Amino acid sequence: MKVKVISRSANDYIRETNHDIHKVNRNYDPSLHPFALNREYKRALNSVKLDRIFxxxxxxxxxxxxxxxxxxxxxxxxxxxxxxxxxxxxxxxxxxxxxxxxxxxxxxxxxxxxxxxxxxxxxxxxxxxxQxxxxxxxxxxxxxxxxxxxxxxxxxxxxxxxxxxTIVAKNPIYYMDNNRHKPMFLTCGQGVDLWEENRTQPLRSWEWGNDTVNHIRFNPIEQDLAVAASNDRSIILYDIRKPQPARKVVLAMRSNAICWNPMEAFVFTVANEDYNLHTFDIRKFGFPLQVHKDHISAVISLDYSPTGKEFVSAGYDKTIRFFTTLGRRSHEIYHTKRMQRLTDIVWSYDNRYVISSSDEMDIRIWKANASEKLGFKAPRETNNFRYQDKLKDKFAYHPEVRRIAKHRHVPKHIFSGQKELQTIKESQDRKEANRQAHKKPDAKSKNYNFEVKKQIVREEK
Missing domain, CATH: 2.130.10.10 (YVTN repeat-like/Quinoprotein amine dehydrogenase)
Structure with a gap:
């Protein structure tokens, strides 16, 4: 005969020391917790509100x-x-x-x-x-x-x-960048020159066109690749092992800065005068992977986070914006009344801070996560923050949570500029829709991505 008895282990409910937390056994059967989803939604809503408060x-x-x-x-x-x-x-x-x-x-x-x-x-x-x-x-x-x-x-x-x-160059130099793995650096001006650290003459020079090259960056992973931005609105890809530049793509307007993704060797982003940022993949150089919008003036500088998942940009509109790698819109904006036109921005190597410089001779330090608590955090507090982050991700697309998470107070000139750009975009979309509607049936384009393709004027090899 079988006899059913209750069997318990003392390790399941007895504390090892008086300082430990009492263990609580829970049955996670969904039928026993009919309001679990409602409770999690309320916690996610409160977490988003607290993020805005802090x-x-x-x-x-x-x-x-x-x-x-x-x-x-x-x-x-x-x-x-x-x-x-x-x-x-x-x-x-x-x-x-x-x-x-x-x-x-x-x-x-x-x-x-x-x-x-x-x-x-x-x-x-x-x-x-x-020079x-x-x-x-x-x-x-x-x-x-x-x-x-x-x-x-x-x-x-x-x-x-x-x-x-001290090295004296033959022509004015507008920017330089060093190789991460070799004792070499690149300079740009009337052309692009490759230098070795212990020599006074460049090892190699490149020219493509007659205009000035204003920015150049080495690839931090593929050590022989570099990308430069020229005043003739072009983005030029270089391989320092070859005597000629590799490829060239001409944008609608000039680019001011370039930054490579530190975790993806083939991806880089450029800050452009058309108020946008363009992310490219050098394997498909003919068009950008994504166009990042929200600035209302020229973008001056940008920098990737050490994780490669986000980047921060500084604009001539006196604002700092945060984007995900392939996100179309910014998810955070920083601004102050005293901060003037920004000149440069960097993301710290510990992934916690952003440092910006501006025209009024000041350097500002910001938190990369606006509501993050600095200083010591107890283990239970850390676990609670992680739990709240998971809840916010789970309910990110619920209307109320999304509205609170996206809402930002911006200066008046930013608000007015965004409305003006929205009116311009609606007019352009209307014009393009009419153009497509009144074309001949065999001339209508299929899968037309006007927003991305219009950024590229031509590609040269």
Whole structure:
């Protein structure tokens, strides 16, 4: 005869110590919890509302420049070190932990276009409009300068700097970028030149057309590839192993900045004068994968997050916007009353902060996640945040949750500009629809993607 008995293990309901949490056994059978979905929806709604309440992204500013900040550069080895280059020729090294300037270098007599740091971080290169490329020693950063007292940091800041090496180019240089894996760098101006760090003459030069090249970036993964933006509205793909540029595509308007996706070797995004950002895949170079909208003025700069899932852009409309890699619209916008036209923006290597520079000589530090809690978080608190994130993803497309998550208060000039651009777009769509409707039946295009295809004027090889 079988006898049914209740069997329990003491490990299922007894705490190991008095500091542990009481264990609660739950039966997850859906029939026993008819209101579970309603409870989760309410929690997701409350989480979205709390995100809007605690959305305070601005952390602080770095004051000290006496002229407009032109360029920001991250140190490849030290997350807490930032380089800023100004229009008066100064380069400042910042300690992001305490917002102090560690050193000021009077590097050039003109505008500093860029600062490049190799992966080892022992020295850096700077370039200006006067055809000068200078190499600066950074060995003092290896002496744990971030742990020194303020008096010693001040004494280091006041020391005179002499460049290790100076290279004078034949033509003005508007931008430069260094290779992540080789001791080489590229400069652009009247053409594109490939340099080796210990030589005073370029190894190779390229030209395609007669216009100026204003921006160039090495691929961080495929070390022999680079992409440049020219003033004739073209995007040019280079392979440093070949004597001629590889491919060229001409956009409707000029591009101001380029950034490669750090996790996908073939994907890069360009910031354009047509108020949009265009993401390309070099394997299908003839048209962009996505056109990212929401800025109401020219996009000046952009930078990808270390995860490659998002990027941040800085516009001439005094706003900072966050996009997903293939997202058409921005999901976050930062702005302040005092912030003027933005000049550059970078995403920190720890994926937590965004640093921007603007015309009013200020550098601002923002949280990458506007409502994220900084500082120590207990394990239970961390688990609760993760649970809330999962709930927000689960109910992201419910009308009320989506409305609260997307709503942003924007300045009046942004609101008016968006309405004006919406009116222009509706007029263009109406005109294109009429054009397609009144064509001959055999001339009507099928699967017509007007929004993407109209960005490309032509492709050259």
């Amino acid at each position: 959305a305070k992204p601005f952390i602080g500013s770095l004051d000290g420049h006496s002229d407009s900040v032109q360029k920001l550069t991250k140190h490849p080895k030290k997350v807490g070190v930032l380089f800023s280059a100004a229009c008066n020729g100064e380069i400042k090294l910042w300690n992001l932990t305490n917002h102090h300037c560690m050193r000021t270098i009077k590097a050039h007599n003109g505008i500093v276009r860029n600062v490049c740091i190799p992966n080892h971080g022992n020295y850096c290169f700077s370039v200006d409009d006067n 000068n490329i200078k190499q600066w020693d950074l060995s003092f950063l290896n002496d744990n300068i971030m742990e020194m007292d303020s008096d010693l940091q001040l004494s280091l800041q006041c020391t005179e700097e002499v460049p290790i090496n």
